Amino acid sequence: MEKAKKIREGDVRAASRLIRNIEDNTPEARHIIKDIFRHTGNAHVVGITGSPGAGKSTLVDGIIEWNRRLGKTVGVLAVDPTSPFTGGAILGDRIRMQRHAEDPGVFVRSMATRGATGGLSNAIGEAIHVLEAMGKELVLVETVGAGQQEVKIMNYAHTILLVLVPGMGDEIQVLKAGIMEIADIFVINKADRDGTNKLQRELMTILDMSPIKSGQWRPPILTVENVFEPEKFRKGIEDVSTTIRDHYQYLVHNNTIVDRIRRRSFHELNDALASCILNPILNQLIMEGEMNRMIDKLLKGETDPVTLAKEVAGKYLRITAD
Amino acid sequence: MEKAKKIREGDVRAASRLIRNIEDNTPEARHIIKDIFRHTGNAHVVGITGSPGAGKSTLVDGIIEWNRRLGKTVGVLAVDPTSPFTGGAILGDRIRMQRHAEDPGVFVRSMATRGATGGLSNAIGEAIHVLEAMGKELVLVETVGAGQQEVKIMNYAHTILLVLVPGMGDEIQVLKAGIMEIADIFVINKADRDGTNKLQRELMTILDMSPIKSGQWRPPILTVENVFEPEKFRKGIEDVSTTIRDHYQYLVHNNTIVDRIRRRSFHELNDALASCILNPILNQLIMEGEMNRMIDKLLKGETDPVTLAKEVAGKYLRITAD
Numbered sequence: 001m002e003k004a005k006k007i008r009e010g011d012v013r014a015a016s017r018l019i020r021n022i023e024d025n026t027p028e029a030r031h032i033i034k035d036i037f038r039h040t041g042n043a044h045v046v047g048i049t050g051s052p053g054a055g056k057s058t059l060v061d062g063i064i065e066w067n068r069r070l071g072k073t074v075g076v077l078a079v080d081p082t083s084p085f086t087g088g089a090i091l092g093d094r095i096r097m098q099r100h101a102e103d104p105g106v107f108v109r110s111m112a113t114r115g116a117t118g119g120l121s122n123a124i125g126e127a128i129h130v131l132e133a134m135g136k137e138l139v140l141v142e143t144v145g146a147g148q149q150e151v152k153i154m155n156y157a158h159t160i161l162l163v164l165v166p167g168m169g170d171e172i173q174v175l176k177a178g179i180m181e182i183a184d185i186f187v188i189n190k191a192d193r194d195g196t197n198k199l200q201r202e203l204m205t206i207l208d209m210s211p212i213k214s215g216q217w218r219p220p221i222l223t224v225e226n227v228f229e230p231e232k233f234r235k236g237i238e239d240v241s242t243t244i245r246d247h248y249q250y251l252v253h254n255n256t257i258v259d260r261i262r263r264r265s266f267h268e269l270n271d272a273l274a275s276c277i278l279n280p281i282l283n284q285l286i287m288e289g290e291m292n293r294m295i296d297k298l299l300k301g302e303t304d305p306v307t308l309a310k311e312v313a314g315k316y317l318r319i320t321a322d
Numbered sequence: 323m324e325k326a327k328k329i330r331e332g333d334v335r336a337a338s339r340l341i342r343n344i345e346d347n348t349p350e351a352r353h354i355i356k357d358i359f360r361h362t363g364n365a366h367v368v369g370i371t372g373s374p375g376a377g378k379s380t381l382v383d384g385i386i387e388w389n390r391r392l393g394k395t396v397g398v399l400a401v402d403p404t405s406p407f408t409g410g411a412i413l414g415d416r417i418r419m420q421r422h423a424e425d426p427g428v429f430v431r432s433m434a435t436r437g438a439t440g441g442l443s444n445a446i447g448e449a450i451h452v453l454e455a456m457g458k459e460l461v462l463v464e465t466v467g468a469g470q471q472e473v474k475i476m477n478y479a480h481t482i483l484l485v486l487v488p489g490m491g492d493e494i495q496v497l498k499a500g501i502m503e504i505a506d507i508f509v510i511n512k513a514d515r516d517g518t519n520k521l522q523r524e525l526m527t528i529l530d531m532s533p534i535k536s537g538q539w540r541p542p543i544l545t546v547e548n549v550f551e552p553e554k555f556r557k558g559i560e561d562v563s564t565t566i567r568d569h570y571q572y573l574v575h576n577n578t579i580v581d582r583i584r585r586r587s588f589h590e591l592n593d594a595l596a597s598c599i600l601n602p603i604l605n606q607l608i609m610e611g612e613m614n615r616m617i618d619k620l621l622k623g624e625t626d627p628v629t630l631a632k633e634v635a636g637k638y639l640r641i642t643a644d
Contacts, residue, residue: 030628038623125627265620265627269613270604272631278599280641282592291591298587301360305447305587306352309594318638319602 004035010134012107019109022126033126040132041261043075043139044248047154049179050163052144055189058227059163060140062237063244064100067138074100075131076108079124079143079153107136121152122271125264128156151179155267158260159247161185161240164203166195180206184219184247187240191223192232217250281316326357332456334429341431344448355448362454363583365397365461366570369476371501372485374466377511380549381485382462384559385566386422389460396422397453398430401446401465401475429456443474444593447586450478473501477589480582481569483507483562486525488517502528506541506569509562513545514554539572603638 006014021029050056057078064074100106111120111127124141131139141157143150154160162183186203188196203221212218220243224236251257285291294308314320328336343351372378379400386396422428433442433449446463453461463479465472476482484505508525510518525543534540542565546558573579607613616630636642 033626034629037626041621041623122628129626261621262617265617268627269616269620269630272627273604273634274596274600276628276631276635277603277639278596280635280639281599282595284641285595294591295584295587298591299363299583301363304355304359304451305590305594306444306598307356308591309598312595313598313602316640317599317602318640319606 001032001035003032004133007032007036007130007133008039008135010104010107012104015107015130015134016109018130019111019127022123022130023111025123029126033129036133037129040129043128043132043136044159044244045128045132045139045141045157045264046159046161046244047157048140048142048161048163049144049150049154050187050189051165054163054165055224055227056142056144056163059187059189059224059237059240060142061100062224062233063140063241064106066237066241068100068103068105071105072137073105073135074107075134075136075139076106077124077127077131077139077141078108078110079120079141107131107134121156121267122275124153125156125268125271151182152267152271154179154182156264158251158257158264159184159244161187161244163187163189164199165190166193166199184217185240185243186219186221188221188223190226191236192225192229196223215254217247217254281312284316285312323354323357325354326455329354329358329452329455330361330457332426332429334426337429337452337456338431340452341433341449344445344452345433347445351448355451358455359451362451365450365454365458366481366566367450367454367461367463367479367586368481368483368566369479370462370464370483370485371466371472371476372509372511373487376485376487377546377549378464378466378485381509381511381546381559381562382464383422384546384555385462385563386428388559388563390422390425390427393427394459395427395457396429397456397458397461398428399446399449399453399461399463400430400432401442401463429453429458443478443589444597446475447478447590447593473504474589474593476501476504478586480573480579480586481506481566483509483566485509485511486521487512488515488521506539507562507565508541508543510543510545512548513558514547514551518545537576539569539576603634606638607634 003014003018007018018029018032022033048056048060060076060078064076067074100108109127111124128139128141141153143153160179160183162179162185164186166188188199188203200221200223207219207221222236222239222243224240225232227233248257251260282291285294294312297303297308298305325336325340329340340351340354344355370378370382382398382400386398389396422430431449433446450461450463463475465475482501482505484501484507486508488510510521510525522543522545529541529543544558544561544565546562547554549555570579573582604613607616616634619625619630620627
């Protein structure tokens, strides 16, 4: 197919259009995805997450530059936060990354979470495959905030980076709970600020609580100093970039890469099952007015939600629900 | 049924056992829920959310006391965070609330989110019904953190309170994005701290961005000062408690209570549909070894997740998936 071929040749316009179509869930996207899928899975996918204001975009920019100097091609997916209030400001931070726009070895794309309910992680998963099909050797996926959605997306990565900043309050650790447990590399950004040592100690305490077998990867805690001190910043970026590479080599040599690839496929399949199974039934219920009738029954206290849901399952599933 | 009757009589032991059974999703719980469901829906359900450390439990404690003085019965559901690292500490904060344990007009229960994947908001929804069946007039649901799960739970409430504290960093506003837009009352807790005015201004700017029609509820921004200044604290609690009552009266007089009740039923039904439809299919796929076979196909690049998911939908659904 012509369009799949273009994407495999790295055509930026074709790839951008496909990603937009994936976001809109068009039938055309489905066909192309099918065609390119077997040409994917060759990139090192790195998930980068952390609170807004943690400086992820600056970090990503540095990692791009470091890898470009080694001649590696890089793809970046930046996932925007849902809030209509702050979306603009955070997008502004990403302008920096756009300086790579002229470099054919770099492809940067933002994906909006607005409106996408449930389908977002699905769309991100497919967009990663597009970047892989384009031949990008390193794929960076940057997400903002905490929550189930972020954890889902991170599960698509081989290597997971959690970016923290000192002095942001203890709540961060709790909010990031789901990510904390799956992170491979911790980065303390803006490490010239007060509270860096305290944060380092806190992280170490948490890491000490999960026993690590000998030979197993122990998540390192790296520091990156302020971007306005170019020498120190460059040193930090180098540490982070080499550690990302080291983690990949660890995964390959240890043969644990297989587990990560399996994890990714498992989560992709689960997301796809949830939407492909639920959506047709929900659409049908809404179209037939059955959804409203069920809600009326609940409001009258005639029955309870699970009883109704089991009736729906009994009607629409070819297997028994119990 | 004997057990349903006991719960309607306010039997604490029977109610606690039922909530535990709901968490464990036992068949016995299903039967009792069915029996009590038509006796529910009469409480004012208030959702209280905010970052860990925002002082929600102290606030809840104050609200309980204020309402008890008016002779109102109160039920509280406290939802624990998922993290194994901090769960204990946060539970500790709740000990204060336990001083109401001797008061038969108050029923406090913690529900763990640990292990519950997807089914949590379902379980919380049913537990609220248990408290309503017990005859509690005010039901407070306290959740920690941000994320889809919290937004889901808040949708079960008639009135939603967002608790913020000054000086916690601007990231809070972003992290709470999903809640921000559905909150009915904003509470700035620990309002003796620096940054209270700044936070107030920020919140007002955000509120000004969403135009409010005349006669419509405009979310007020309330302040509660430190618990160590009893007079000021009491004044703050009184403001919060009366505003909660005012919001309920607004909903009733404006007839918008119907929309809230509908919203609650809609979300309960959606959650129930998701688990009752998906779980039997996923269980079947795992039991038959089909899940592993599908993942193997994905790893070999033979097909893509959505194509596989559509095949599963075609096999298990009585309607066509497209």
